[in-house]
Amino acid sequence: MNIIDNKIDTILVIDDEKDIRTAIKDYLELRGYRVITAKDAIEATKLLDREVFSLIISDICLQGMSGLDLLHLIKEKEIDIPLILMTGYGDMEKVMDAFKNGAYDFITKPFDMNEMFISVKNAVDKQRLKWENIQYRLHLEEMVKKRTTQLKIAYKNLEDMFLGTVRIVINTLEASDRYTKGHSERVRQYSIKLAKKLGLTSQEIRNLEIGSILHDIGKIGIDKTILHKNGPLNNDEYAIIKTHPSVGKHILEPIEFDEKIINIIYQHHERYDGQGYPSGLKRDDIFFLARLVTVVDAFDAMMSTRPYRNQLLAEKAIIEIDKNLGTQFDPEIGKNFIKLFNTDHSTMDILKHYNKDGKF
Numbered sequence: 001m002n003i004i005d006n007k008i009d010t011i012l013v014i015d016d017e018k019d020i021r022t023a024i025k026d027y028l029e030l031r032g033y034r035v036i037t038a039k040d041a042i043e044a045t046k047l048l049d050r051e052v053f054s055l056i057i058s059d060i061c062l063q064g065m066s067g068l069d070l071l072h073l074i075k076e077k078e079i080d081i082p083l084i085l086m087t088g089y090g091d092m093e094k095v096m097d098a099f100k101n102g103a104y105d106f107i108t109k110p111f112d113m114n115e116m117f118i119s120v121k122n123a124v125d126k127q128r129l130k131w132e133n134i135q136y137r138l139h140l141e142e143m144v145k146k147r148t149t150q151l152k153i154a155y156k157n158l159e160d161m162f163l164g165t166v167r168i169v170i171n172t173l174e175a176s177d178r179y180t181k182g183h184s185e186r187v188r189q190y191s192i193k194l195a196k197k198l199g200l201t202s203q204e205i206r207n208l209e210i211g212s213i214l215h216d217i218g219k220i221g222i223d224k225t226i227l228h229k230n231g232p233l234n235n236d237e238y239a240i241i242k243t244h245p246s247v248g249k250h251i252l253e254p255i256e257f258d259e260k261i262i263n264i265i266y267q268h269h270e271r272y273d274g275q276g277y278p279s280g281l282k283r284d285d286i287f288f289l290a291r292l293v294t295v296v297d298a299f300d301a302m303m304s305t306r307p308y309r310n311q312l313l314a315e316k317a318i319i320e321i322d323k324n325l326g327t328q329f330d331p332e333i334g335k336n337f338i339k340l341f342n343t344d345h346s347t348m349d350i351l352k353h354y355n356k357d358g359k360f
């Protein structure tokens with residue numbers, strides 16, 4: 001039951017004298033409270049197990065378990081209910097002990113009902129405020145959690161929409177060239193397989209997914225006659241092709257992508273030995289996911305028929321990767337890709353894009 005939804009506060013009154021119990025009950029019920037009474041602490045503990053009370057008013061001297069014992073029990077069970085003790089004259093030592101143990105207040109018998117009411121009202125109001133604060137905090141936490149999830153979904157939807165658009169652009173770019181058709185999509189698929197084999201986190205895999213789809217986006221800015229040229233490229237043309245990682249970075253900079261994604265695009269033609277482009281970065285200076293895409297990108301490029309060199313079969317492509325471990329490719333990533341290709345049956349999907357000769 002939601003405590004706050006219950007508009008009437010319930011008070012537990014414990015006293016071994018029936019007249020006192022009844023008098024307090026009648027008085028407080030007239031003032032809008034619900035009152036349940038108990039003749040001793042044993043009966044009271046049973047009631048505490050099944051009801052939610054806003055306040056306990058208990059005589060300090062009870063048969064069996066005393067009011068102080070009850071206070072200790074409440075503390076022990078971490079029951080958060082204020083307790084007002086009714087004491088007789090000469091119980092001051094007990095009162096001090098009660099305060100030390102967390103009693104809310106005490107009233108001395110015989111007491112004036114109006115004075116008792118002030119103490120009762122203060123305790124109940126304070127308790128209600130406490131519950132409302134807890135409820136508000138819980139509600140707030142729930143709201144923050146809900147809004148965060150909604151924002152994450154909205155962001156992912158936006159990202160997916162953006163990626164969808166980019167895919168169309170990339171597909172259009174690649175479709176105009178039968179030699180590169182589907183390249184970025186295949187690089188995406190193999191990269192994810194390799195990333196999973198390497199045990200990367202879901203966030204790294206997400207970055208990799210975006211980066212691998214986009215890795216050649218800079219080719220949009222390259223002259224199509226060079227991009228689709230039949231025959232080998234001359235030095236000038238090759239120099240222009242080599243600008244595509246920088247062009248890609250430049251295109252995506254206004255979108256404020258995660259820097260890791262930009263690094264994949266900008267560094268996917270760097271070589272492990274520092275002989276790559278555009279920056280000639282070496283080894284670990286090249287971003288890990290970029291090194292991963294380099295391997296997969298090279299594999300797919302070797303598997304694809306290009307106008308300026310012969311088709312290589314998958315096995316030959318793998319041999320080529322093996323030969324270039326430590327020079328062109330990160331040896332660990334390269335070895336894992338070869339292992340993935342050779343041992344994991346699911347990676348035979350890799351070949352589904354090609355016929356048995358390794359051709360599309």
Ligand SMILES: [Fe+2]
Pocket residue numbers: 215216244268269
């Ligand atoms: Fe590229």
